[in-house]
Amino acid sequence: MSVPENIAQALTRGTHIPYVLLIFEAEEFCKLVMDESLMDHVTRVQSMYPSHTICYLTNRLTAYINKREQENYKNPGNPSGWKRPPVEQMLSKLTTHFVGVHSRLCTDEAELAEHVVGLTSSLASCQFRKKLTRLSVNANNGTLIPKDADRFLIKKSIWLKALIAIPKVQPRSAIAIWKKYPTMKSLLSVYMDPSKSEREKEFLLENLKTEGVVGDNRRLGEICSKRVYRILMAQHGTTKTDDVENGADFFNRQSQ
Known part of the structure; x- marks a missing residue:
């Protein structure tokens, strides 16, 4: 089977796709939110990759928060003093306060892996599609x-x-x-x-x-x-x- 010349050339020289995927475990992401350092983190990443699309992907975030809340409910005298971080507000700000920054919540490792595979496949194939605008x-x-x-x-x-x-x-x-x-x-x-x-x-x-x-x-x-x-x-x-x-x-x- 013959390969179109433009595709063959792209495969030979490789293609740079300006996309950064950041994967966080739930506890790590919650710490960023509770420390009020998530926005600073986004700013630093954007300064390092100014022309890239950035995606914050979290694993088991909802399940982790629910588990910690249940622990506090069952043990109100918990010395850890854990409070629910405002993750919903912070995730909203990723969209409203930044351009080219997205987020994705995965329920488990299987969904996370599926998203990464699907994203990789889409980014690899999009270079051969007809160029369109953002929508x-x-x-x-x-x-x-x-x-x-x-x-x-x-x-x-x-x-x-x-x-x-x-x-x-x-x-x-x-x-x-x-x-x-x-x-x-x-x-x-x-x-x-x-x-x-x-x-x-x-x-x-x-x-x-x-x-x-x-x-x-x-x-x-x-x-x-x-x-x-x-x-x-x-x-x-x-x-x-x-x-x-x-x-x-x-x-x-x-x-x-």
Whole structure:
């Protein structure tokens, strides 16, 4: 079987992929959070690898925290004085306070190994794919945008294209969201606010006004609001988008 010349050349000379994966055991990561040194750690890593994407991967973090909390509950006089570290807030800050920094929580060594293998495979193969922008929805260049939408406005905005790419989110709904939250980061900052309940986040967008072509302005509605929240905040990539309204992923617990 013959190998295309461009691929053969890439395999021969090797390809540098600017990606850094940092793996932490739960106790080590919690110590970074409790010492309030996680943000400094991120800054140091970024200074060493300024053009790299960075991912903080933790192993058994949730299980470790739950175990320590149970120990404290059973033994309230525990001299260790261990307190639950604000890991959720810190993980949120990795997204809201930095560019190109991600996090991933793995439940055990098997999931950790699966993620590393999948990541390695994806990074190795992406060099042979057609170059796209940060969001693959940019590839359609606006050709799938309905005629009644502001085509010029949407074609210029990757964030608007990403919103329209969410199933059942109409272009005018996407524009209403974009007017209130002009960037993905501005919306995620609210979604990751630990002071807001899950119910508040799910219904965050319901009262935004959409503008119809004949002036029939309507509310975005709770169904669309919940769909956007659940898609953007999903924990599992295998979740089917049509299932989120029924509480798929981790949203099946009762909203607070």
